[in-house]
């Protein structure tokens with residue numbers, strides 16, 4: 001099939017490259033000349049494991065090409081997939097400017113019988129709006145708009161895309177269903193597709209992300225309680241996760257959730273609830289609890305330090321989670337300025353995050369390795385669980401620190417082992 005994918009962000013590029021790899025002819029389109037230039041130069045504008053390899057392979061197969069801006073070339077596409085951003089708007093709701101603009105622009109060019117797939121995360125009713133915009137602007141009315149939200153996680157995006165737990169497709173049309181089965185036929189079997197109405201499909205994405213965000217804030221608050229009462233959150237997560245009704249995933253405590261989806265989607269669902277008179281009070285607490293968590297992390301660190309002297313702090317991990325260069329809504333963006341306001345000097349290392357973070361965080365002494373970030377510090381703070389942090393030579397690390405104090409907000413090390421090695425080791429929710 002011939003597919004145009006509009007939007008070359010995480011979702012657009014991963015979807016486009018994976019569809020190309022499954023045998024379709026894909027054109028990825030973006031209005032950023034910088035991104036398109038990089039892609040045409042065989043470079044991937046984001047860090048996502050495996051993406052570069054897929055790019056090279058599918059350029060060679062002739063299954064991929066790139067285009068600056070939407071233009072008449074999309075006439076050839078049987079499918080136009082919209083994967084543009086839906087950032088948080090002024091009131092917390094989703095800002096649909098890019099989706100609407102995209103709908104207007106494609107109206108001019110789509111051929112009869114084109115399927116328009118909305119992959120961007122959009123509030124309920126957006127597919128209806130896109131349909132109306134295209135109807136107003138298109139010379140024919142033989143097109144359909146299908147909801148197909150994406151559930152991939154950054155850092156594991158390709159694997160998530162090609163091995164999904166399920167594919168959700170919102171359409172009531174039989175022809176659309178057949179085309180969607182065909183689109184995914186080399187990726188998953190039909191029994192993994194859940195067909196729903198467009199509105200249900202749109203809501204599934206928000207409900208899914210919000211449910212996961214809720215679990216994280218829950219386990220974070222349980223971790224706080226564990227610290228007060230001397231219990232171990234790892235055992236609690238295991239103990240509750242063994243109950244099949246609960247399951248083991250998304251129960252790892254941390255410095256608060258971030259990223260481009262959880263905070264944005266939970267806020268958008270709260271706004272939808274207000275709009276339709278169905279308040280989402282639980283989610284309001286989730287957002288508030290998460291914001292408070294990020295604000296309280298610096299206090300936990302400061303409590304361990306000698307406030308009379310000047311302190312040097314080394315930070316390991318800036319991105320919102322490991323295996324990505326994405327810093328959107330990352331806890332580090334709250335924690336580092338809080339520490340600086342309290343007079344701390346900050347050195348930091350992140351395997352991929354420095355480029356973006358250095359545009360936002362000021363007066364940070366950027367280092368080229370975890371060992372460099374640990375040199376002469378009074379405390380080393382772990383904010384992201386990059387694999388390379390788990391494999392550090394801990395003796396080497398300790399010897400370079402002024403005081404062997406580690407505050408680990410991802411619980412990547414065993415507390416007994418760390419004490420034996422001579423560290424003052426603090427982690428979360430472990431007594």
Ligand code: UDX
Pocket residue numbers: 150151152153154155209212216249250251252253254255256257258259260261262320321
């Ligand atoms: C999320 C959803 O998982 C994905 O389905 C959706 O398509 C996009 O949003 P992503 O934001 O890439 O994916 O990352 P995810 O791995 O879900 O982590 C989100 C945040 O939760 C991160 O800040 C992460 O550190 C945090 N987290 C996750 C925890 O603190 N504990 C956990 O147990 C899991």
